[in-house]
Amino acid sequence: MSSTGSETVIGNAKIVLAERVIERGWIVVADGRIAGFGEGRAPAGSADAHGDLIMPGLIELHTDHLEAHYVPRPKVFWDPIAAVVSYDGQLATSGITTVLDSLRVWREDGAGEDGRAGLMAESIASAREADLLRCDHFLHLRCEIPAADVVEEAKALIGRPDVRLMSVMDHTPGQRQFRDEGKLRDYYRGKGAGMTDAELDTLFERRIASQKAYAATNMPAIVALAHHYAIPLASHDDTTEENVSDAVRDSVAVAEFPTTMEAARGLHRAGIGILMGAPNVVRGGSHSGNIAAVDLACEGLLDILSSDYVPSSLLMAALQLPQRVPAIDLASAIRTVTKRPAEAVGLGDRGEIAIGKRADLIRVHVARDIPVVRCVWREGRRVA
CATH class of the missing domain: 3.20.20.140 (Metal-dependent hydrolases)
Structure with missing residues (x-):
């Protein structure tokens, strides 16, 4: 995630919501919680996920x-x-x-x-x-x-x-x-x-x-x-x-x-x-x-x-x-x-990407049908 003040932002991601998938979107975390997410181009200054999955931990x-x-x-x-x-x-x-x-x-x-x-x-x-x-x-x-x-x-x-x-x-x-x-x-x-x-x-x-x-x-x-x-x-x-x-x-x-x-x-x-x-x-x-x-x-x-x-x-x-x-x-x-x-x-x-939920998130890259966890955040803090 890219940090700007008290917020962290990640973009160019395939975001898995509870009921649907955003094929190319962005997500914002503030104070350990999900502060926002959306489709399309991310806000300026966001980190690039290179199309990887972002999903709840x-x-x-x-x-x-x-x-x-x-x-x-x-x-x-x-x-x-x-x-x-x-x-x-x-x-x-x-x-x-x-x-x-x-x-x-x-x-x-x-x-x-x-x-x-x-x-x-x-x-x-x-x-x-x-x-x-x-x-x-x-x-x-x-x-x-x-x-x-x-x-x-x-x-x-x-x-x-x-x-x-x-x-x-x-x-x-x-x-x-x-x-x-x-x-x-x-x-x-x-x-x-x-x-x-x-x-x-x-x-x-x-x-x-x-x-x-x-x-x-x-x-x-x-x-x-x-x-x-x-x-x-x-x-x-x-x-x-x-x-x-x-x-x-x-x-x-x-x-x-x-x-x-x-x-x-x-x-x-x-x-x-x-x-x-x-x-x-x-x-x-x-x-x-x-x-x-x-x-x-x-x-x-x-x-x-x-x-x-x-x-x-x-x-x-x-x-x-x-x-x-x-x-x-x-x-x-x-x-x-x-x-x-x-x-x-x-x-x-926790358990879903929704406004106000804990920012327990993972970034997952899939190659040859094998998933690899690239990053892990717990309450917005990167732990792996």
């Missing part, structure tokens, strides 16, 4: 990628604040300006899955206080319902002002995404050093026992906690009509990664926003053999995209959607990674 509701920075190898734990800073930098250069860091609110002995949610929440806060972060960070508490201590661990975190979403999950063998137990075995065999069948038998027996012992009481307790603190609630891996009924009963706002068309249709009829993985779009299907996100998009059942485990996939998937689904134009596709996720968690001050 991407908004990410569910990313597991922080774990890869904190535990880069099995049993190798990095400095947690340094891990947060590294992760934040990767998000920003992928075009993400607001992120809900997905923290696992459970621990499981024997599976190497200590979520360390409290430690990571404090590390994110410390990095924020030291002005080390490029993105705006909030928390998404992922609550594994069969875990014995999940309610107490959630209670310890939910009073934090940065908590914006809670999700209820059940990864018990035979449930939801892992209704086919073989998929869960394949997942663990391919994870880290892998697990033997005997080890998996022991793990699965313990998980099934935990589900029987705790799920029936933990589920209503977590739902009540979310409603008491007015935190939006997400379901996870809805598969059956019964799962959909549970989501409706619990006043779920977002359904993450439904695994079947049956579930997605039921969720849509109930007015629940459907979130799918951007890697699913980029790869042309689910890595776990579930429903393809593009198939949902073709039926008008896709509301929000999440990068899940590949930060750069969020922008790639949004730009690919119009090519994969003719009924979706560029503005509609970009809404799945900006305006809609913002609205789902009550962040009404």
Whole structure:
């Protein structure tokens, strides 16, 4: 952006608005907000975007990628604040300006899955206080319902002002995404050093026992906690009509990664926003053999995209959607990674280019169908 006094101006850009695209236009930012935009020649003194896309910064509701920075190898734990800073930098250069860091609110002995949610929440806060972060960070508490201590661990975190979403999950063998137990075995065999069948038998027996012992009481307790603190609630891996009924009963706002068309249709009829993985779009299907996100998009059942485990996939998937689904134009596709996720968690001050909204913006150059984020601004300040 080119600065003149208290304003910054960028021109000769393809500007993606919430409902349409300005093929050649300009935008003005003042005091960290969108002050103006228009079509045609930019005001004098503007910076030249050379025809690149200017769009709102991407908004990410569910990313597991922080774990890869904190535990880069099995049993190798990095400095947690340094891990947060590294992760934040990767998000920003992928075009993400607001992120809900997905923290696992459970621990499981024997599976190497200590979520360390409290430690990571404090590390994110410390990095924020030291002005080390490029993105705006909030928390998404992922609550594994069969875990014995999940309610107490959630209670310890939910009073934090940065908590914006809670999700209820059940990864018990035979449930939801892992209704086919073989998929869960394949997942663990391919994870880290892998697990033997005997080890998996022991793990699965313990998980099934935990589900029987705790799920029936933990589920209503977590739902009540979310409603008491007015935190939006997400379901996870809805598969059956019964799962959909549970989501409706619990006043779920977002359904993450439904695994079947049956579930997605039921969720849509109930007015629940459907979130799918951007890697699913980029790869042309689910890595776990579930429903393809593009198939949902073709039926008008896709509301929000999440990068899940590949930060750069969020922008790639949004730009690919119009090519994969003719009924979706560029503005509609970009809404799945900006305006809609913002609205789902009550962040009404961002997610679109509109007068008075936060100037969270990205400049994107596309070559050979690969998008590259050239510049990132958060509240008008360039951060990448």
